[in-house]
Amino acid sequence: MTEQGILYIVPTPIGNLGDITERAVKTLAEVAAIAAEDTRHTRKLMQHYGIQNDVFALHEHNETQRVDAVIERLLQGDSLALVSDAGTPLINDPGYVLVHRCRERGLKVIALPGACAVTVALSAAGLPTDRFAFEGFLPSKPQQRRAKLEALKIEPRTVVVYESPHRILHTLADMNVVLGSGRQIVLARELTKQFETYLNGTAAELLQVLTDDTNQQRGEMVLLIAPAQSEADVRDGPGEAAKRTLLLLLEELPLKKAAAMTAKIHDERKNELYQWALENKNNE
Known part of the structure; x- marks a missing residue:
């Protein structure tokens, strides 16, 4: 009977290339192949670390179609690694369908610890971390975004969301309207990179800072919203x-x-x- 392969969930750096672990590099080199969100991005990363291996695409647009083929490889004994463009796979990245199916089939899944923008931002933001809610990206359409913020208005935990540079001003403007002037917000930008920045204030204050300094509108962003105050x-x-x-x-x-x-x-x-x-x- 063929021994089944293992699916390894492998985090990659979110900015600083020194943040990958020795175990991650070893795993990526030893598995039969690597499932990557973007093969071009992953090949550049592999080249930097001197890793030679096969890479195939597994992203949000093809995951459902390709999952059976990946499962079959695991059943035939191939161990595979799953990586996203940056950070920990499945945390607002593809991979859920594959991991869920692996669990259904009794296949072994091993997650390696590593970089994740959510935990990095929480660690340094200065907001409560004993309980938090991660919401991924807020809706891109204004009406839906404001409705989501209304639902989060009374959230008693620190809320963590991702945001893109071209929407950050609109999102802060909506936060100012919905959450009001008393809610503390932290904008964590370009985490682990050269221009890493943490900005702290109300939505209106952050909006003013970003309007005055357009450089603060650039890069990868994490927004953290302080818990709603109790009565x-x-x-x-x-x-x-x-x-x-x-x-x-x-x-x-x-x-x-x-x-x-x-x-x-x-x-x-x-x-x-x-x-x-x-x-x-x-x-x-």
Whole structure:
């Protein structure tokens, strides 16, 4: 019985050619062939690293048609590598159909760790990273883009999207209208490359920066949107129910203890309650 081949998911650099791993180079050299989103781009990359191997095209326009042939090669014992133009395959790149079919057929799939613009941008943007939502590219049509932004307006996680240079001004303008002036946004541009830049501000502020300096409109872009603020974050001081509880407890307890108990009951901030009580007392 022929031993089945393995499909390797191999990340490639998103800019800096030094960001490929030794394991990735070794895998690309040893597999029977490489499935590439753009064979011309991949051959240039292989030439840089001195890799000699067969390359065939597997992209969004032919993946469904070619998947059976790729599966057959794996079943016959050929191990293959899947690469995209840059970064980690399947992260807003082709490959889902192939990997899904491999899993259905019980074929082994091994993903190598490596470069990914999403995680690079999140690591350095200064926004919360414990939870995030990746949305790929926003719709190109204005009405659909604004509808998508409306849906993300109350998203409690950091939102990560890709954007192209020719749409960045339109997208920031829509973000300004839909998300308002209080939402923090980070524009990460040309990641790992010579002119890597992080711009931080509201949509209106970023729009002004890019309008004033057209160089900031160039290159590969990642936009990160800060999480929507909760009701507790945007209101001025403790909630009304917590205030009433605190005033009642203050009739029997010292301020510090009353604030601590109220904080537990209403899931409020103890220091905020303490400060509010002090200010309320001084205003009497």
